[in-house]
Amino acid sequence: MTSKVRTVTFDTQDPHTLATWWAKVLNGKLGDDDFPGDPGVSVTTDSMTLLFWQNPDPKAVKNRLHLDLEPNTTRDEEVEWLLTLGATVYDDWRAPDEREPNAPAGSGYVVMLDPEGNEFCVLRGTSERATTS
Template sequence: MSTVREVQVTFDCADPRSLSEFWNEVLGYVLPPPPPGFADWDAFRASLPPELRNSASACVDPAGAGPRLFFQRVPEGKSAKNRVHLDVRAAPGLAGDDRMAVLEAEAERLVALGATRVERHDPAPPMGAGHLVMQDPEGNEFCLD
């Protein structure tokens, strides 16, 4: 029998700190505790050489149920559609107009945080309950589902 593994989702990005703060707001996540010996992340960053101060960040589910998200700075920008993306479950159990109203309200909240709305897919039974395609502030696609 195989062992169940934890999953971390890693994002290549230009600004790890800002992107982790965005996803904290989207998911209700928090920054993990700073490394031992540091009162907070700002103190840790101040201890690093300037070129490393925003090279990585992370966010975690405070309840410990969801995967850790890790953000690492890379020199290149995003150049194509993601092959893997997150589905943010904003309307589980809802259907039809009620579902789409909840997704639309969540899309408005996320746009105010820096997301971009890409397209709407209306419900199309039996295969699709309806969802919204979005992008985070660095252009990574995700869906409101």
């Protein structure tokens, strides 16, 4: 037997606001029946559905699961754009640096936080991967 992932669910204090933010990031669409104040709001993209479910508890520890984004632009352009949307940089693992021995120049990733503090990574874009693979 096998299963497939139907949705990835985030606990959030404000489902509609965080879902709207992620819809911008992923060029996704909110459900037609999702409105401010709803306890659950979905975002559908070409490849997945994210569900944002209301939980009044504040985020207290590091995520045990996170998304890795591969932008259709460069990693650095995507990071800059995400900063304008309200994301913050949590940790920067872009090469060249000593933390990633033998990594090709321009490799690595950036760990960012969404507006509620959920971690996600921004990888190199598709075109960048093609030039260093």
